[in-house]
Amino acid sequence: MKILIACETSGVMRRAFERRGHDVWSCDLLPAEDGSNRHIRGDVRDLLDDGWDLLAVMHPPCTRLCRSGRRWMSGPGKWTPPKKLPKGRTVQDLRAEFEEGVSLFIDCWRAPIERVAIENPEMNDLAQDRMPPDLPSPQIVQPFWFGEPAYKATGFYLRGLPQLTETNRLKEPEKGSAEWKAWNAVHRAPPGPDRWKIRSRTFEGVADACADQWGATALEEVA
Numbered sequence: 001m002k003i004l005i006a007c008e009t010s011g012v013m014r015r016a017f018e019r020r021g022h023d024v025w026s027c028d029l030l031p032a033e034d035g036s037n038r039h040i041r042g043d044v045r046d047l048l049d050d051g052w053d054l055l056a057v058m059h060p061p062c063t064r065l066c067r068s069g070r071r072w073m074s075g076p077g078k079w080t081p082p083k084k085l086p087k088g089r090t091v092q093d094l095r096a097e098f099e100e101g102v103s104l105f106i107d108c109w110r111a112p113i114e115r116v117a118i119e120n121p122e123m124n125d126l127a128q129d130r131m132p133p134d135l136p137s138p139q140i141v142q143p144f145w146f147g148e149p150a151y152k153a154t155g156f157y158l159r160g161l162p163q164l165t166e167t168n169r170l171k172e173p174e175k176g177s178a179e180w181k182a183w184n185a186v187h188r189a190p191p192g193p194d195r196w197k198i199r200s201r202t203f204e205g206v207a208d209a210c211a212d213q214w215g216a217t218a219l220e221e222v223a
Contacts, residue, residue, distance in 0.1 A: 001053040001215065006044035006108065008058040008202070009033050016207035020215055045104070048111040054161075054214065057108045057118040058202060064098035065105070070124035073098060078126060102130045109135060115160035117214065119202075122155055139163045144170040144183070146205030152186045154206065161214050168205065 003024040005014045011034040014026040018038070025038050027047060032039035040047065044057070063069045072094055075082050085091065108118055109132060122138060123131070138155030147168035156164070173179035 002051060003054045003056070003215075004044070004047060004050075004052045004113075006047075006055065006057040007060045010201050011036055011039070012202040012204060013056060013058055013207045013210065014038065016204070016211040017215060020211050022211075022215060045107050048107070048113065052111075052113045054115040055108065055111055055113045055117070056210065056214075057105075057116075059119060060104050060108070061097065061101045062120050063101075064094060065101045065123050065127040066121040067124045068121070070126065073124070073126055078129075098126070102127060106130075106132060109157070109159065115214070115217075116158070117161055117210070118157045120155050120157060121153070134159075141206065143203040143206055144172065146203065146209050148203040148205040149179075149183055150186060150203060151183050152203070162217055164206075164209050164213055167209050167212075 001022045003017050003022050005017070005024060005026040007028055008014065008026045009028045009030045009032055011026060011032050014024050014036070015034075017024040025040055026032060026036070027040040027042065027044045029041065029043065031041060048055070064073060071084070072082055072086060072089075074080050082091070085094070105118060105120065109116060120138065122140070135157060136159075138157050140153050140155050141164055142154070143150040143152050145164075145166040145168075147170060149170060173183060
């Protein structure tokens with residue numbers, strides 16, 4: 001199959017599908033961390049009409065769309081002045097980022113591609129108001145469902161693809177224990193220039209499940 005993995009620099013998802021023999025490419029505005037020659041630098045929207053069988057959009061800008069980011073966008077009600085802004089930012093800056101996030105998400109969801117998966121947290125009400133009417137609720141998965149000792153609630157908005165099935169669910173550690181704290185490493189990542197990479201990186205177990213399950217479904221349909 002011809003597969004496009006968009007908004008990914010780590011190459012984790014690309015390599016998972018590649019190991020299973022697919023013609024797979026990644027795309028992002030930034031270069032690939034692994035230096036792969038199967039990575040396209042640019043806007044994914046310029047590639048959506050190129051005859052892909054499956055589009056997986058892994059880490060589109062979601063800071064302004066997710067629930068945790070709502071407080072920066074609006075106060076009580078909808079589109080009222082926020083009580084506080086991030087240091088050095090303006091309402092106009094944040095609104096522009098919101099509009100770009102909405103535009104990218106909708107363009108990918110409406111892409112002329114039969115199978116689409118968009119990774120994104122659950123959206124705030126401001127973003128939900130702008131979404132297409134056919135957008136389903138996301139499937140929320142955790143890395144420990146797939147053999148990865150970690151917590152990171154990940155939402156997948158799916159079109160033409162089945163929800164992921166657990167492959168190797170680990171027993172959760174006791175809350176507050178050292179192991180539990182280690183499982184929360186993604187959320188406990190300290191501020192810094194690489195924090196976004198740590199928080200956005202796809203876990204290998206999740207990528208393998210996507211490649212096995214979504215790849216198999218798509219192959220059955222095109223056979």
